[in-house]
Amino acid sequence: MRAIQISDVKTLRSIEIDEPSAPGAGQALVRTHRMGVCGTDVSCYLGKFPFFDFPRIPGHELGVEVIAVGDGVTNVKAGDKCSVEPYMNCGTCYACRRGAINCCQNLKVIGVMTDGGLCESFLVRADKLHTSTKxxxxxxxxxxxxAIGCHANDRGNPTTGDHAMIIGTGPIGLATLEFARLTGASISVMDMNPDxxxxxxxxxxxxNTVLFKGDGSEVERMKEITDGDMYQVITDATGNKHSMSGALAYLAPTGSLVYVGITTEELSFKHPVMHRPEASILASRNAMPGDFxxxxxxxxxxxxxTDTWITHRTSFTDVLKDFESFTKPETGVIKAIIEVS
Incomplete structure (x- = not known):
């Protein structure tokens, strides 16, 4: 059976793997139809993602079809179209017992920590499948x-009357924006890319857009937007250590900064920038079943x-030649889709 593997830094290869077995109790056998390429996949490919080891079959943003189900499965049946919740939690650790299954201490995210869906078919826990007939x-x-953006927005919890800012307008920033705009808050976005x-x-x-130039003009623009108050909620979706370290300076008193982007590098700031506004720093990891x-x-x-999201598309056959272009912002990529079958 065909699969695509990230075998080393900036190295994709086509491989043959064994056909999956029949689904066991609680499992479903699914066929991959679509895989979305996200910042995590790009970071894994570039060797920059902290939870990733080579070699690995990627694929955690998936549209799949159920082929067969194992004993005890009642939530899906053969022929169902599903989205995959890729976070395989253990169910028994401290985080899981508290209901924070997105932070499971033994978490395995398919396509990142275990092999994922960039293959013809695979086995998955049936309880991680979310169906739609439409x-x-x-x-x-x-x-x-x-779902990543939904959870990140919930962490910051902007409300009507708040000024909220999203830094970084890649897929995760846009996903956060989708939900921030439903809260009644006044939304600003900041990016280095005017396009x-x-x-x-x-x-x-x-x-309320802010072009980051690093010359102080962005702060003046923020003050103009907020009448000098600055932002009650900021979500940094860049994964850039400079942005993540500097974002505290844009908070209003008692404001909250949510980190949803991930970096392997150290963040640094002088403590008063956090202490003076009595700031809250929050992390946002993965998502919850209810978000799906x-x-x-x-x-x-x-x-x-979702019509405007997909800017690039490739086939299973052409992934090897096209994937590198998905890592380059200058191509105008927002979201690339791989048509697996």
Missing amino acids: LNYDQLALVETL RLAFVEKNYGIT TRIIGLIEDGTIN
Whole structure:
């Protein structure tokens, strides 16, 4: 059976793997139709993601079809179209016992810590499948990215009347924006790329855009937007150590900074920048099962429109030659989709 593997830094190869066995109790055999390429996949490919080891078959943003189910499975059946919740938690550790299964101490994320869905078919825990009778496979593959943003927004919890800012308008920043805009907060976005800011203004109607130049003009723009108050909630989706270290300076008193982007490098700031506003620093990791259910419903009813997300597309056959371009912002990539079958 065909699969694509990240075998080393910036190295993809086509491999043959064994066909999966029949599903056991609690399992489902699924066929991969679509895989979304996200910042995590790019970081893994570039050798920059902290939870990744070579070699690995990637693929955690997935739209799949159920082929068969094992004993005891009642939530899905053969023929169902599903999004995959890729976070394989243990169910018994401290975090799981507290309901924080996204922070499981023994967590295995498929496509990152174990082999994922960039193959023809694979076995998965059936309880990690979320069905829809309305969404297509492209939309189902986008649910996981949106779930990351949903959870990040919930961590910051902006409300009506707040000024909230999202730093970084890649897929995770855009996913956070999808949910921040539903809260009633006044939303700003900041990026170094004017084309991405134009994308946000065109597709989301966000006029409070901030172009980061590093010369102080961005701070003046923030003060203009907020009447000098600055931001009650900031979500940094860049994964850039300089951005993540500097974001505290943009907080309003008693504000919260949410890190959803990940870096392997050290962050640094002088303590008063955190102490003076009595700031809260929060991390956002993965997502929760309920986020998947909510997002599927929001796409189904038209609240979230995924049409503008997919800017690039490739086939299973052409992944090897096309993937490198997905790592380059200058190609205008927002979200690439791999058509596996």
